[in-house]
Amino acid sequence: MTEIKINxxxxxxxxLLKFASLVNSGGQAKIIIQNGNVLVNGSVCTMRxxxxxxGDVVSVVGGNEVKVVC
Numbered sequence: 001m002t003e004i005k006i007n008x009x010x011x012x013x014x015x016l017l018k019f020a021s022l023v024n025s026g027g028q029a030k031i032i033i034q035n036g037n038v039l040v041n042g043s044v045c046t047m048r049x050x051x052x053x054x055g056d057v058v059s060v061v062g063g064n065e066v067k068v069v070c
Contacts, residue, residue, distance in 0.1 A: 001065045004068065010051040011068070015070070016058060020066045037061040 005010045006018045009018065014029040017038070023029045040052065040061045052058060052068055058059070059065035 001067055003069050004066045006054065007070070010053045012048070013040065013045060013046040013050040013052055013058070014064070016052050016068065017060070020058075020064075022023070022058075022060050022064055032060060066067050 002020070006017065008032055014026060014033060017029040017032075023032065030035060031062045032038055033046055033048050036046055037060060039061065040050060041057055054068050054070040057065060057067045
């Protein structure tokens with residue numbers, strides 16, 4: 001699991017996927033989120049704008065997992 005450090009209170013899910021290099025573009029982030037291929041704290045999340053806060057774990061199905069820290 002990779003740790004991603006943010007300097008704000010939260011980061012939106014689609015922005016985190018790009019920031020952590022789990023996807024190549026915002027369009028790709030939108031597609032995998034809408035298809036239910038992203039887990040937030042172990043649960044499927046289909047909300048692109050979901051606020052991800054320090055302590056949350058985000059993973060792409062069949063891919064990498066990141067933990068957000070501050």
